[in-house]
Amino acid sequence: MKTEKSRLEKVLEKNFLAVTSECGPPRGSDPSEIIEKAELLKDHVDAINITDNQTAMTRMSSLAACIHVKQLGLEPVLQMVTRDRNRIALQSDVLGAASHGIKNVLCLSGDHQSFGDCKSGQNVHDIDSMQLVQTIRYMRDEGKFLGGDDIKVPPQMFVGAAANPFADPYEIRIPRLAKKVASGAEFIQTQCIYNLDKFEDWMKRVVDRGLHEKVHILAGMTPMKSAGMAKYMKNRVPGMDVPDELVKRLSDTPKEEQAQKGIDICIEDIQRLKEIDGLHGFHIMAIEWEEKVPEIVEKAGLYPRPSI
Amino acid sequence: MIVADKKPIDEVIETIKDYEKILLLGCNECVTVCEAGGKKEVEVLASALRMYFLNNGKKVSIEEKTLERQCDHEYLEEIRDVIDQYDAVLSLACGVGVQFTADKYLSTPVLPGVNTCFLGATEKRGVWTERCQACGKCILASTGGICPVSRCAKRVMNGPCGGSTNGKCELGPDTDCAWQLIINRLEAMGKMDEYEKLSPLKDWATDRAGGPRTVEREDIQS
Numbered sequence: 001m002k003t004e005k006s007r008l009e010k011v012l013e014k015n016f017l018a019v020t021s022e023c024g025p026p027r028g029s030d031p032s033e034i035i036e037k038a039e040l041l042k043d044h045v046d047a048i049n050i051t052d053n054q055t056a057m058t059r060m061s062s063l064a065a066c067i068h069v070k071q072l073g074l075e076p077v078l079q080m081v082t083r084d085r086n087r088i089a090l091q092s093d094v095l096g097a098a099s100h101g102i103k104n105v106l107c108l109s110g111d112h113q114s115f116g117d118c119k120s121g122q123n124v125h126d127i128d129s130m131q132l133v134q135t136i137r138y139m140r141d142e143g144k145f146l147g148g149d150d151i152k153v154p155p156q157m158f159v160g161a162a163a164n165p166f167a168d169p170y171e172i173r174i175p176r177l178a179k180k181v182a183s184g185a186e187f188i189q190t191q192c193i194y195n196l197d198k199f200e201d202w203m204k205r206v207v208d209r210g211l212h213e214k215v216h217i218l219a220g221m222t223p224m225k226s227a228g229m230a231k232y233m234k235n236r237v238p239g240m241d242v243p244d245e246l247v248k249r250l251s252d253t254p255k256e257e258q259a260q261k262g263i264d265i266c267i268e269d270i271q272r273l274k275e276i277d278g279l280h281g282f283h284i285m286a287i288e289w290e291e292k293v294p295e296i297v298e299k300a301g302l303y304p305r306p307s308i
Numbered sequence: 309m310i311v312a313d314k315k316p317i318d319e320v321i322e323t324i325k326d327y328e329k330i331l332l333l334g335c336n337e338c339v340t341v342c343e344a345g346g347k348k349e350v351e352v353l354a355s356a357l358r359m360y361f362l363n364n365g366k367k368v369s370i371e372e373k374t375l376e377r378q379c380d381h382e383y384l385e386e387i388r389d390v391i392d393q394y395d396a397v398l399s400l401a402c403g404v405g406v407q408f409t410a411d412k413y414l415s416t417p418v419l420p421g422v423n424t425c426f427l428g429a430t431e432k433r434g435v436w437t438e439r440c441q442a443c444g445k446c447i448l449a450s451t452g453g454i455c456p457v458s459r460c461a462k463r464v465m466n467g468p469c470g471g472s473t474n475g476k477c478e479l480g481p482d483t484d485c486a487w488q489l490i491i492n493r494l495e496a497m498g499k500m501d502e503y504e505k506l507s508p509l510k511d512w513a514t515d516r517a518g519g520p521r522t523v524e525r526e527d528i529q530s
């Protein structure tokens with residue numbers, strides 16, 4: 001069985017700037033919420049990431065939500081964290097996803113369970129996110145399970161990982177990306193970018209090492225809803241780099257106009273980043289603000305999406 | 309060493325309240341070093357319990373003894389002659405000592421008086437930190453001598469995860485990021501090129517996951 005490549009992979013292969021977005025599954029068994037969110041994004045993105053119990057809050061499984069999205073004719077990116085499942089469950093879910101025609105996967109370690117609603121739960125971490133990338137690539141390319149047995153029909157997955165260009169320690173930002181590429185990651189979605197100068201510097205070093213030729217990097221963009229959100233992201237969210245200047249631009253804007261300002265800044269940022277060497281697309285994460293994604297995509301000049 | 313911490317006295321009272329003759333059994337090894345279950349702690353706890361039962365008008369006799377080790381047949385035999393005089397043993401040894409005592413004296417209730425916490429080291433008096441999870445297959449040679457299994461909250465083998473901030477773990481400012489420590493060591497030793505080697509999937513069969521473990525050394529068995 002030869003499966004066609006995912007839309008995301010094809011868009012990237014053809015050198016278009018890809019656009020992805022992200023939705024969180026509902027905290028209940030009614031799928032209508034995820035369906036409504038996905039409908040909002042439908043014509044403006046190439047693929048939609050479906051988060052996997054993000055911030056360790058228990059939700060509908062990413063795989064089930066991906067199936068709902070897929071049934072709408074949209075392309076999901078299955079997010080998989082290594083926190084909750086061992087290598088048996090992970091391999092098994094990859095096969096399950098492939099059986100539903102899901103063709104993109106993003107491998108993550110997942111936030112620690114102490115941030116979520118099951119603080120007293122165990123975490124698994126049988127393998128880590130890079131090893132999950134390796135595992136899925138092995139299943140796909142070698143057609144084998146980790147245990148060595150042949151997989152009857154291997155899963156066709158386009159395999160991605162996350163990267164934080166602003167992460168500590170500074171000295172391993174590029175080596176760590178190189179390691180992800182070596183593990184087999186084919187696309188990278190980055191942490192939200194607010195400090196464009198630093199991101200551009202990171203990208204320059206990515207290009208210097210030639211990593212942009214081995215992996216497709218999608219810049220993570222999240223519009224700020226308010227000055228309050230900017231301050232929170234700056235001070236409270238680990239690994240986030242929010243320049244004072246951005247906080248000030250939002251604080252200097254009247255409250256009722258801050259949301260629009262946030263959108264405008266996001267559009268401006270995308271326009272600036274579109275020009276940089278080696279960047280292959282954007283991952284627009286507008287959490288609980290999905291209705292704004294079409295406006296951002298259109299005004300940033302990323303619409304219409306190419307027909308493949 | 310094995311690091312243990314005292315159980316709250318209320319919990320101890322709750323577990324022993326139905327017994328009248330209790331042997332409070334300390335251990336001279338790890339729990340003495342971490343000041344949770346040695347001779348001194350046995351004395352202090354025994355006095356507190358006697359006081360409590362006296363004030364509550366309950367006749368409970370508490371006797372004290374501290375063995376050289378509770379994880380050794382030889383020393384545990386020392387109480388064989390007296391064990392039947394007690395309704396229960398309250399052991400201040402680690403979980404190993406409690407179980408070894410229970411194994412040996414089948415009909416005597418043996419109750420834990422401490423919480424066994426981890427394999428760790430003394431940072432300074434009163435502060436102990438975890439260093440090892442006894443996974444059974446040591447990887448310290450390739451991680452700069454710092455263990456990601458015991459010291460990383462996600463036991464990431466190719467770290468750090470995205471949550472590492474200013475050298476601290478995403479759990480918060482009180483926890484060092486193990487991978488920051490690993491990188492510091494690799495840098496100091498001039499071995500940063502090793503960082504880019506991918507760690508293979510770990511074989512957890514020698515860990516808890518593989519079931520109860522045994523070490524057998526035929527060369528020294530008699």
Ligand code: SF4
Pocket residue numbers: 459460461462463464467468469470471472473476477478479484485486487488
């Ligand atoms: S921040 Fe560091 S120690 Fe904490 S989970 Fe991530 S890699 Fe492990």
